[in-house]
Amino acid sequence: MADLTRARSSVRTAVVWEALRPALDDLLADPRGGGRTELEVLDVGGGTGGFAVPLAQSGHRVTVLDPSPDALASLGRRVAEAGVAAQVRAVQGDADNLAAVAAPGSFDLLLCHGALEHTDDPAASLAAALATLRPGGALSLLAANRNAAVFARAISGHVVGARHALEDPTGRWGASDPLPRRFAPDDLVAMLEAAGARVLAIHGVRVFSDLVPSGVVEGEAAAREDLVALESAVAELPAFRAIATQLHVLAVRP
Numbered sequence: 001m002a003d004l005t006r007a008r009s010s011v012r013t014a015v016v017w018e019a020l021r022p023a024l025d026d027l028l029a030d031p032r033g034g035g036r037t038e039l040e041v042l043d044v045g046g047g048t049g050g051f052a053v054p055l056a057q058s059g060h061r062v063t064v065l066d067p068s069p070d071a072l073a074s075l076g077r078r079v080a081e082a083g084v085a086a087q088v089r090a091v092q093g094d095a096d097n098l099a100a101v102a103a104p105g106s107f108d109l110l111l112c113h114g115a116l117e118h119t120d121d122p123a124a125s126l127a128a129a130l131a132t133l134r135p136g137g138a139l140s141l142l143a144a145n146r147n148a149a150v151f152a153r154a155i156s157g158h159v160v161g162a163r164h165a166l167e168d169p170t171g172r173w174g175a176s177d178p179l180p181r182r183f184a185p186d187d188l189v190a191m192l193e194a195a196g197a198r199v200l201a202i203h204g205v206r207v208f209s210d211l212v213p214s215g216v217v218e219g220e221a222a223a224r225e226d227l228v229a230l231e232s233a234v235a236e237l238p239a240f241r242a243i244a245t246q247l248h249v250l251a252v253r254p
């Protein structure tokens, strides 16, 4: 990963962790979890373990489901280096056939970060993913926001692409858009509710970090900390959330 991509990704991660930490505490305190001190986590599209490894280091047990053998190989190396191999199970598969690899009601926490965009049928995948949660279990969903693509294409002068992203059912800006799909914020919430989830909070992630000059993200740690603080301050404000690159939704299975 190039330095700038890694730095932007660390800004994203910081904001998501901020939302996730209190959710972990709530899950541990929830009597429906059976008083466990370690959570059972399913990370759908967990890739190289950016979230799985820190969760395992905190003592939780994480199943990472991902179709990419390369990502799973990197995950294996990372898990070994971190000394958490006993707590991480890697499964090759995808969100479209989740039921085959994860028993219903068996997880406390489901992460789906940056994976729903790649599924053939997001509504069906989401419903299948939610079914793997126990009652009271939580979902952390991170998905690309269509509005951000419209905004970013327009301000970089790609007006036709902006219009395409606005009107295309998959939110793509054109045939060479590398992302298969983006979601309008209201559609994402409606999809979650239709799948039976109760939405607790929606955060905008990367409101500014893809727009500011690269020096802010790559430069002094203090400038990056200021950016993370700004991102946190605006994450739940609807006007800013509406144009965030990604939407982070915390939801529970009632």
Ligand SMILES: C[S@@+](CC[C@H](N)C(=O)[O-])C[C@H]1O[C@@H](n2cnc3c(N)ncnc32)[C@H](O)[C@@H]1O
Pocket (backbone or CB within 6 Å): 044, 045, 046, 047, 048, 049, 050, 051, 065, 066, 067, 068, 071, 093, 094, 095, 096, 112, 113, 114, 115, 118, 119, 120
């Ligand atoms: C942008 S990466 C995100 C990785 C990780 N969740 C994170 O937040 O750092 C997207 C991941 O989704 C995986 N993926 C692609 N198609 C998928 C599918 N149909 N079901 C589950 N995961 C998929 C990719 O292999 C990749 O590891």
